[in-house]
Amino acid sequence: MSQAPEDFSKIGFAKTFLLPALLIFLIPIVSLIFFLYIQGYYDNQARETILRQIRDDQSLTAEQKADAEALFTRVPMSRLILHPDYAEMVSSEGAFDYATFRWGIRLSLFSIIGGGVVFLLGAVCVVASLRSQWIQYVSLSVSWHVLRLFGAAQVLIQGVLLFALSYWVTAFFFEMYVPKLIAIVGILALIAIAAVIKSIFMKLHNETVVEGTVIERDASPALWQELNGICAKVGTEMPDQVIAGIDDNFFVTEQSLTVGEKKYSGRTLFVSLSLLKQLNGSEADAVLAHEMAHFSGKDTVYSQKISPLLVRYDHYLQGLYEGGVSLPIFYFMNGFRALYEISLKRLSRSREFRADRIATEATSPGDMAGALLKIIAYSSYRAKVEQEIFEKEEVLESANVSQEIAQGFDNYAGSFLATPDVSHLQTSHPFDTHPSLEDRLQAVGCPLESAESQVMLSAPGDGLWYQKIEGAEQLESEQWQAYEDRFRAYHEETLPYRFLPKTDDELAIVVKAFPEVQLEGKEGLLTIDHAGLNFATWEAPIRFSDLQECQMDENQRLNFMAKDARPVKLNLKKFPEPQKVIEAVERYYSRYLAAKAYQEHVKQSDTTSYV
Incomplete structure (x- = not known):
């Protein structure tokens, strides 16, 4: 038994799905504006230099100067160098810069125009899917393949645009570049591309287990x-x-x-x-x-056909979400997934009413x-x-x-x-x-x-x-x-995660699942239990209830900060198996946090009920 899902209003649906979907245009629009601006700037600089050279050239007649000035005033350098007769007017470095701007503009336009076309195609498919189960399956199948390829292309294009921006924004405005920034953006773009490729080609195991x-x-x-x-x-x-x-x-x-x-x-x-x-x-x-x-009514036939498409779609969405810089594409794809969910639910309701009607006629x-x-x-x-x-x-x-x-x-x-x-x-x-x-x-x-x-x-x-x-x-x-x-x-299994033990029975339940752990290090013994942890060289134990912060620094030391502002360090290098120490601290502290959250929830529920 379940309750009916919330019905989004038109405004609510737009805020939840459609507006985030427009983020797919953010990077290409910013890139288009930036590369058009920077290309125009370079064109203006080149034009002023060339016009000055023309005016100063005494070997040219007045008519020749007028023709040359008209040409270089009318046609920007970014276009002129594409012609073989003018290609040598800029250095190889300048030609490379112009090629970067040109491709940045092209990729941005392709991303923007492609997004608009796919948006319209997807909208047509969604509207058509409301007609029948067969059309729903065909439209979902077509739009899934188009959206999958489009999403992969967008991740690649927007990753390249971000990489280019990471260099040119600082280089143009501040006359410097930041290698770390470029490297980080490049790595993030590669991670997004890898996540999408993995989600496309990974074989899914869709086994449905039924108890009975x-x-x-x-x-x-x-x-x-x-x-x-x-x-x-x-x-x-x-x-x-x-x-x-x-x-x-x-x-x-x-x-x-x-x-x-x-x-x-x-x-x-x-x-x-x-x-x-x-x-x-x-x-x-x-x-x-x-x-x-x-x-x-062949309802199960179309459910069988559509179900694998939805599984692939959802898995693809997960890959886009985990890709990081691919989030704008995720929101775009998720908007269409939400629109198809409306279509699926509408036809599902029609199927149920039809089955109810037939059952009523039979009984x-x-x-x-x-x-x-x-x-x-x-x-x-x-x-x-x-x-x-x-x-x-x-x-x-x-x-x-x-x-x-x-x-x-x-x-x-x-x-x-x-x-x-x-x-x-x-x-x-x-x-x-x-x-x-x-x-x-x-x-x-x-x-x-x-x-x-x-x-x-x-x-x-x-x-x-x-x-x-x-x-x-x-x-x-x-x-x-x-x-x-x-x-x-x-x-x-869940009981130990509910108690901040106050009775012997509660303590017994927690200790059974979380007994005291002792880990021997070169500087002494580390003891961890449900209440906190202690180390041989510390002045006093640290209770989880007093712990405010726990972080690991560059030197592989766990830094604990208690409520009394007492900093305590634990050098993991002094333990034969540092990972075991980390896992034990995480496991026991996570149990405490879960129990604390549970008790606060229970207390809040009791208060709400009383009110």
């Missing part, structure tokens, strides 16, 4: 027989496999999935054992008809509405139970998530419709987003505020489909046990 059990046809013939009836009503073929799990959702996909040690391809239906127990047979019919309708509006209400209520309650158990600040002997859900769900369902923002809640899904509960109930003809909603929500389920799965109770029990074991283990 594949239900074979001969193992549960009643399930497959009923499912065949649903498919006949919807007008689609049967799924290739059915996976039964305990996640709080139902979904279909044609992406390759890994279940246990085996991979599955083709059309997959995932059913939730825990939810099937809560639904009536007719409500489960509606849910499964909804899922099969996605097959009939009834009440069945579809009742299923939606129960699924979202169950998902909401499960999240609430898990959060309450996870927040317990003690070692759990067991994490009885399923038991607490079973014992309390009926009472929770009775008050669910009074939950704040209940109308905006959505069913969860591993691949797609869904319209809000209010919109979906309105579409099937059973408004959320109607009196029937509470009646449908409170009606106990008969678990008819649950009973059609052979050994369902054992399967569910085993999966819950494995899940709760993982839940408890993770909870125990």
Whole structure:
């Protein structure tokens, strides 16, 4: 279960995505203005020198002088030297400078014009993608390839422009150049280029793991027989496999999935054992008809095609973000990604409304509405139970998530419709987003505020489909046990990061995960525990609660500054394995900072609740 994502206003969307995207023009525009200016300056200097020489040349007639002055006044030197007859008028150094200006201007114009063209092309593709799933896939595929090549070219061009600016800005305005600045900019440009190249060619492993059990046809013939009836009503073929799990959702996909040690391809239906127990047979019919309708509309086909493109796109964005100087290109690409997300969500909503309509026609509006209400209520309650158990600040002997859900769900369902923002809640899904509960109930003809909603929500389920799965109770029990074991283990891992120990129990939890560490050095013993650190030559230990600053200097010394302004140094060269010292200090101090932040959050939450 998840809440609907925030809908950006037009102004909010522009501030968040479109305005940052315009940063792609910053470096080329600055470069264009600068190189035009500096080229003009050099042209003016050359013109004044040549005109002076012409006037002083006594060998020329008045007519020749007039013609020469007209030529050099009308045509700048930067253009004249491109003609073979005038190429030798400047030195090799001057020719190189002019070539630098010329290419700086060309690259800047290419970057600016290319950005405008790609922006328009991308906008056309985004608008076209709203028409249908097929057009959406084609437009996304085309724009992805164009944007990928454009982004790589922009990183290269803007890296070259920055490198050129790092020399010419100081050389022109201050008559000097800074080798360190040039080297740093060059290195940053190379890092950005390397990051982009890596993101383009790196092979991605997109394995989707699903927790559950594949239900074979001969193992549960009643399930497959009923499912065949649903498919006949919807007008689609049967799924290739059915996976039964305990996640709080139902979904279909044609992406390759890994279940246990085996991979599955083709059309997959995932059913939730825990939810099937809560639904009536007719409500489960509606849910499964909804899922099969996605097959009939080829929704899963296009999701399978589009998903790898989005993964590649997001990975490429990550490479641009990590490139540093490629951030302007990142914001440009991210703006288009956000626009496509709007398109994807709009068509996703259309697919869900279509599947709801087909399911309603195959069953009834009440069945579809009742299923939606129960699924979202169950998902909401499960999240609430898990959060309450996870927040317990003690070692759990067991994490009885399923038991607490079973014992309390009926009472929770009775008050669910009074939950704040209940109308905006959505069913969860591993691949797609869904319209809000209010919109979906309105579409099937059973408004959320109607009196029937509470009646449908409170009606106990008969678990008819649950009973059609052979050994369902054992399967569910085993999966819950494995899940709760993982839940408890993770909870125990997080406990030491919550406490600034005040009781013996809290201290025992922290010390178990963070026992005292002793590292022997040439000058004595370094001791680190959950509370702080001490060294043989120090006057007193340093408590993490008193530590204000910790930095390593050029001489491989850790410099600690305590609240009492007492500077303390630790020479890492005196330890046989300096990296172990660094890792130990980071690990124990990070635990303290995490616990401090957690306690402040808890205190703030308690205060807010009280107010």
